[in-house]
Amino acid sequence: MINRRNLLAGGSALAAVAVTACSKPVAKAANLNTLFQSMYDETVANSPMLATSLGLDKDKLAPLKSKLDPATPEERARLTAYYEKSATALKAIDRKTLSGMDRINYDTVLWDTETTLEGYKSFKFGDGGTYWGPYPITQLTGSYQSVPDFLDSQHSIETKDDADAYLSRLNQYAQLLDQETARFNASIADGIVPPDFALQKAIRQMETQSSTKADASPLVQSIVNRTKDKAIAGDWSAPATKAYQEAILPALGRQIEALKAALPKATHDAGVWHIPNGDARYAFGVKANTSTTLTPDEIHQIGLDKVKEISAEMDAIMKAQGMTKGTTGERLAAMHKDPKFWYENTDAGKDKLLADLNRQVEVVFAKLPQFFGVLPKSKVTVKRVPKATELGAPGGYYQGASLDGKRPGAYYINLRDTKEVPSWTLPTLTYHEAIPGHHMQISIQQENKNLPELRKISGFNAYIEGWALYAEQLAGTDMGMYETDPFGHIGYLSDAMFRACRLVVDTGMHAKRWSREQAMAFMMTNLGDSNETEIERYCVWPGQALGYMVGKIQWLKLRAAATTKAGAGFDIKKFHDTGLLCGAVPLDVLEQVYKDAGLI
Structure with missing residues (x-):
């Protein structure tokens, strides 16, 4: 149920009054809210890392704070039993007796619970309730990737007890690595073998960590x-x-040896079709990550x-800037190679890049009151992004604030090489990950006093990422951030093209049996870059990349419907507040939110 990478953790009184569908739960739904609170309490109490991420690891x-989440068969069995118990308790409540936000909450939590349970029982998808894939360890998956940064950035140290708890977690990290190695070996025995390139990159990253001396290790230096x-x-x-x-x-050495031992069994096949029950696994990944009934062929x-x-729109803007030679992909490639758009690939240059982005966030923040109540x-x-994991990490991602x-x-940005992030690409990435994208949506959900605690921390890929893509367009089209920045506008369209290409290559590799190289060639043709790291991400997280554009299309569809119904009276603040104050929901439920509010 909890997507830990996108942990969602308020609304003004005016907005709460204006949004009918997101008003306070009525008293007759007390049983439902009692159940939600019980589920929330059990979720937090049984996930030490979640408690820390939410800033709740104090008092009782x-x-x-001294523990990590285990990765044992017993833990998976406990979680499965928890979801089974929760689903049974939810279905014991008569949905017909619910209305307004109570029904929205019910539909949301039941969908999430049943979908997570399906992933656990049928496909062994993910860890900790994510919907991201069947492989326990890859270049993007595993505690070797997540725990060092978790300890450094989320485990607070204010007192001696906090420091002692850090040391306890440091020792448990070794146990967790061994637990995941055992899980990996069991998965390999079941024929669930990641592609060779995923294993090879994971091994390289682990070897980089294992070759780091203690006095240079972030794990040691963080507490010191x-x-x-x-x-x-x-x-x-x-x-x-x-x-x-x-x-x-x-x-870590034992985990490296396990991955090396699995390499001879790995193939170069990119899609999950090559592992047992692969087609069904992908169908589940599509459903879970888009929260729709769209088929891979339809999404393709x-x-x-x-x-x-998007190519046609980009071509027109490029020509207006005197860029006329070659395909749009070739022209984008030329922009990537133009040194005038590069920051220096030094620590000083990277510091300047970060400072520029933080200033950009402030500019957009000042515009928010025009569009949001x-x-x-x-x-x-x-x-x-931490240097130790930047090799396989995506270009950017968001980590929610504590409750x-x-x-x-x-908002983390990957600076392994500043040539990968020329200046014209950065505005849109910032709008996506920070303001008015992920930080805007996630913070409002966390701070909303009218949502049950369980809903404050739940996440849905298509809603979350769809909002972030919608926010990119909002910043440019409505806030005017590209009016004097045509190259930034090209950057926005390039990102939109990127997300459209994802629909093609993800379904291509997993449903149409494209190779990794075929997918990279499609990216090269349309974006002027093979996007190797991204393609490999889609290979091990089947369906996750689909939520972005599918979600954005739904947000735009709902806005168009609301605009048509309201005509000249369309209120952009009310539209945004309605969709954000209800918290992350499946896309079909989001449409119901706007119907209940009378906006569509």
Whole structure:
């Protein structure tokens, strides 16, 4: 149920009154809200890492701060039983007795619970309730990827107890690596073998980590530096170094050997069709990540149509800038290679890039009151993807703020090579990940006092990513951010093309049996870049990339319907507040929200 990468964690009184569908739950739904609270309490209590991510690992939940989430068969069985129990309890409530936001909440949580349960029982999809794929460890999946940054950026250290809890988690990290290695080996025995390129890149990343000396490891330096900053007395380097050298490195070495042992069994096939029950696995990935009934063939055709449409729009703007030679993809490639758009590929150059993006966030933030009645209270900061995992990480991603707002939201950008992120590509990425994209939507959901706690932390890929893509267009078309920035406008269209191409290559590899190279060639033709890292992402997260454009299309469809119904009286603030105050929901439920509000 909880997508930990997109943890969602308020609305103004005016907005709450204006949005009929998102009003406070009525008293007769007390049983439903009691069940939601029980599900929320159990979810947080049984996920120490979630508790930390939400900033709840204190007071009665303080013992959770010294633990990590296990990756054992027993834990998966416990989670499966939890979802079964929750689904049964939800279905025992008569939906016909619910109305307004109570019914929206019910439909949302039941869909999420049943879909997660289907993934767990039928396809062993993901870990911790994500819908992202069947492989336990890849270049993008596994605790070797997530835990070091989690400990550094989300585990707060203010007291000696916090530091002791960090050391406890450091030792447990080694145990978690071994648990995941066991899970990986079991998966390989079942024939669920990641593609060779995914294993090879994961091995390279792990070897880079394992070759790092203790005094240079972020795992050790994080506690040493932060205890020093907080003047917490004691020798924290020695126990952290011991845990790193005697527990973590050996466990990481065992995981590397497991992946190397699996390599001879791996093929170069990109799609999940090559593993047992692959077609059904992909159908589930499409359903879970788009929250629609669209088929892979339908999505493939939508992608082809969008590619054609966006290419024509981009061509016109490029010609207006004197760029007339070659295909749009070739012209984009030339822009990527033009040094005038590059930041220096040095620490100083990367610091300047981050500073420029943080200033850009402030500019957009100042425009928000013209388009939204409800604004986020929590701040957002732009940060660099950790060097240790930047090789396989995507270009950018968002991490939600803590529920208490003490830890701001963070938009991570991959700066492994600044030539990969020329200046004309950065505005749209910022609007997507920060304001008015992920940070805007996620913060409003977290801060909304009219949502059950369970709903504040739930996430739906197509809603979340669809909103972020809609926000890119909102920033440009409505906020006028590209009026004096034609190259930034080209960057927006390039990103739109990128998301349209995703529909084609994801369905191509997983449903039409395209090769990795065929997908890269399609990207090269239309974007002037093979997007190797991205293509490999789609291979191990089947269907995840579909939610972006499918979701955006739904947001635009709903806005068009609301505009048609209201005519000259269309209120953009009311439209946005309605869709954001109800929190993340499946796309069909989102349409019902607007119907209940009388906007469509």
